Amino acid sequence: MVEAKGLGLTFKTADGDVVALSDVNLDIKRGEFVSFIGPSGCGKTTFLRVIADLEQPTSGSITVNGTSPADARVNRSYGYVFQAPALFPWRTIEKNVALPLEIMGYSEAERRERIARTMKLVNLDGFEKKFPWQLSGGMQQRASIARALAFDADLLLMDEPFGALDEIVRDHLNSELLKLWASTRKTIAFVTHSIPEAVYLSTKIVVMSPRPGRVTDIIESTLPAERPLEIRETPEFLEIAHRVREGLRAGHSYEV
């Protein structure tokens, strides 16, 4: 689904060059749930933005869905969920979900059908006519996920979508996200800075480190597909979490 070879990105700033990504080699297969974890400045969000054609790499190559990121964007082959819900406050929830559908030229009937389907998927049915400010932060983020799902892209890019939410809401949304992933069979690339979140959700965990932003470890999860929240107390879970922590330490991520 996504293939990066020797990918690098250097930002030119007034203070000199900042290497955001250096020599990233990564293969995301169809149907995988891949988490990117690391401290801020490790380039995890930048990598996601490169996939989305929101940033341009300065070296190496990357293909998304078999094409360049630019073509993938033009073909609308991914949905992007940002850190903040980025809902338009002047549109109701259903109109927000309809936004990409309007731009992509879906018919009125098709729009209605897709809105109903995705609102159900994220458990927001009944809130169609509400405005964003009438919803809690967790519900707003669910609405933004519905918006990203509405046009049925196979790839879902999520940039710390639950980072601003409290632990309890986050737990709940994590298990909902797993169910959603299982039922839609989408490929998900998920940026986070929470180790339990990464281990709980992923089939593959990419550990990254800053200065320069690079991949220090790629961990294939051995956890079963069926994951109740309690799985986070099993030795297997803790072992993977330990390995993630080791990866972060190896990349000097804990040194400030």
Add this chain to the structure above:
Amino acid sequence: MGRSLREGSLVPILIVLAGLIVVWYVAAVLMNWQGMSDFYQRTDVSNVSFGQQLNDVLNAEKPLLPAPHQIVGEFWKTTVEQAVTSKRSLVYHGWQTLSATLLGFIMGTVFGIGLAVFIVHNQAMDRSLMPWIIASQTIPILAIAPMVIVVLNAVGISGLIPKALISTYLSFFPVVVGMVKGFRSPEQIQLDLMRTYNASRFEVFTKLRWPIALPYLFTSMKVGVAASLVGAIVGELPAGTSNGIGARLLAGSYYGQTIQIWSALLAAALLAGALIALVSLAERVTNTALGARA
């Protein structure tokens, strides 16, 4: 009703108004007292009682400062008690000014929005136009207005259009400044979102920039509509136009008809208040439709 009395702005406004009226009466008496004494002296009237002089002062024909009841009386006489088609009717003159104000305001708003669209979408426009737009407002309108009226008159255009153009000149500015800011107010994350949908510039404009700029538009329009009214009145001052509130002001000052001046001012103030209230109403309706918190 109890709620609106406590939380509404009506009571405070009325209290301030009552205070102003008291101050006004005191000022009217003080300012006109000497003039009345001089008048008595010239006409050899003596032994005028204080009460008599007070009464005369408050009902003088050409006082320095007319008392509120004289203005209201004149206003009543020239609105309700005159046919609206009469040249003596303030309603007639008010409409002359209002029609130019509205036409100018609409043209100014449309022109301002159009300019803002160009400026936001074209960097060269941004750099080359903005300084000229700002410079345009540093020229005193009183210097330009007579030229516009005279030049247009020379090519056979008179009446409504020249006045409306002066209104346009004054009202496009707040709209252009406000809308440039409004069109630029989307956050990066919202623009990124539209980019992931591969939205065209037109779609970004209609679905993001325009709705997000609407609150700026209404704020600008409130300033713009007041400026439009000023523009229309200024446009009525030169070249001996005999129609409109501006003409009434001018005629009043030629002949020392202070009461007429003040009642024309009252008409202008009422018009301005009504226009701003109208824009505010449109703002509220739009805000409700766009999901603003009640």
